[in-house]
Amino acid sequence: MQCGRLSAVGVGYGARAVWCGRGETAAGRGVVAWRGSMVIRRASNDITTFLNTENIRLYNGAKMPTGLFSEGEVSGRITKLRKHMDEAGLAACLFTSIHNINYFSGGFTYCAFGRPYGLLVTPEKHLTISALVDAGQPWRRSAQDNIIYTDWKRDNFFRTVVQELGVTVGAMGVEEDHLSLQAATKLRTHLTNKLIDVSEATMRIRMVKSKEEIAVIKNSAATADLGGWACAEALGVGVPEYEVALAGTQAMVRNIAKLYPDSDLMDSWVWFQSGINTDGAHNPVTTRRLQSGDILSLNCFPMPQGYYTALERTWFLNHCSDHHLKNWEANVAVHKRGLELIRPGVRCSDIACELNELLAQFGLLKYRSFGYGHSFGVLSHYYGREAELELREDIETVLEPGMVISMEPMITIPEGQPGAGGYREHDIIVINDDGPENITHFPFGPEHNIFKT
Known part of the structure; x- marks a missing residue:
């Protein structure tokens, strides 16, 4: 058998195969044969052969569903x-x-x-094409074939x-x-x-989602809502940010495991910020302990196998000052108007421009932080971005059925000013043939999100 080429009974689910180093033969050097999960070692320990092996095929176990x-x-x-x-x-x-x-x-x-x-x-x-450190897992998760390169050169x-x-x-x-x-x-x-x-x-x-993708995104949005309620249950004066975040992350991971038992579980997380830590949308969790009257920023990110959704809300602990309330109500008004504007046939830039006008009327445009929304799909804080589907002034994309986009206005009032802190609401909208569908169900605004403990 000449190795370095596929030698298998198939590459679909349940396939088994033999793998070999490039340029070797089964009777010669550098060969390990796999049958299901059983390894049959027929290779010598010749160091030169080992180091000269550039790549191998390793079909360890059976193919897994995607x-x-x-x-x-x-x-x-x-x-x-x-x-x-x-x-x-x-x-x-x-x-x-x-x-x-x-x-x-x-x-x-x-x-x-x-x-x-x-x-x-x-x-x-x-x-x-994967690294040997991951062994057979990339092949098990690949739709078709996989080859592994070695680290030796x-x-x-x-x-x-x-x-x-x-x-x-x-x-x-x-x-x-x-x-x-x-x-x-x-x-x-x-x-x-x-x-x-x-x-x-x-x-x-990737910008236009299939029915299966939208179903996953809806399940993930519901998972984010569960994470939000778990965070709310963990609130209390003196509770550190990280404890609230851990409660939300655990709830989301467990729900993903229930929904998709054949999936990989990785990358779901919560950013929960308080006080001055709310000034940035992506500020990391800290050990800061919550104080009564704190402005809080909830950010739940369930990640079923690379598919990103988010729940982001402004909260307050026990009470909200008049200055904070005024800023919060203004940002909520912008959020509500943005939700009304998202529909098929509308340009992203037009939505951004109208919301700029509204923020300017409130005297808050100078405190705006970033775009008003973005696409969803294979996305995380360290990979992916569908930059042509963002609610920004320089994006001319016209919304169409199959797209999924957020509405998420944010303003940040600097420390030392009345009502200081970061305010952000975030809902996910699916564009359907008959109009928009909001798939985020966690409530927003002062009438819901002043949590008393």
Whole structure:
């Protein structure tokens, strides 16, 4: 048997295969054969052979469901991608970002720790490229095939890309917004194929959600609501921020496990901020203890296998001063107006401009922090962003059915001024054929979110 090539009874769910080092034979050196979860070691411990092995295929165990989506959903995404490749004259695509690898593999979310990962797609091939530190897990979560590069020589990732691309002639799509200058240089050193950016094209594919994606997003939004109520239960004078955050995170992870028992559980988190810590939307949790009258900022982020949703609310503990109340009511008014503006056929920039006018009338525009909303999908605080679907003045995208977007106005009043702190509300809106659907159900505003303990 010649190794370095796929030798399996299939690459669908439940497949078993043999893997070998590149350029070796089963009767020779550098071979470990896998049958299901059983390993049969037939390799020598020859150090030279070991260090010269650039990549292997390791089909350890059986294929797993993608976790959130059907095989039909995943194959549909690949079909859309290959259609774009054909129209753009691309012979292949090499994705390196977590978001595109997750999206086009149907659920594999890599953990880099400084190592490169990839997804190579050609008209015939769909192959994740992973580091040996993860063993067989990337193959189990990949829709089709996987190859592993070894750490023993620098740039084995790039050599593996070249090997798997073979004699493919033509341009290769890459993500210029993710590929570092160093990685791009190495690709050009190893390849003769021209590199063409596909980050914007694939972003547009991801911007319009399928029915299955919207179902996941709705479940995740409901999970965020559960996390919010768990945080509310944990409130109390003297309770540190991190204890409130832990309560919300535990509730969300447990609910995701119940909803999607075949999924990977990683990355869900809560940012819970109090007092001056509310001034930034993404400020980390601290050990600060809650005080009566504190302005509080709730941020719940459930992450079922890479799919982001959020619940964000302004709260107060026990009481709210008149100055705080005035600012809060103004931001809530902007939030309500924004919810009314989100509908099919409206440009993102027009929504932002109208809300600017309203904030200016309240005298609060100068305290605005960021855009009024953004898209959802494969997204986190360290990967992914569908930048053409944001409620900003420079975004001309027209809202259409299948898009999912937030409304989340925020103002920050600096410390030392009356009513100081950060105010933010956040709801998730699904754009349907018959109009918008708000899938966030945790209440907002002063009549609901002054919690007395």
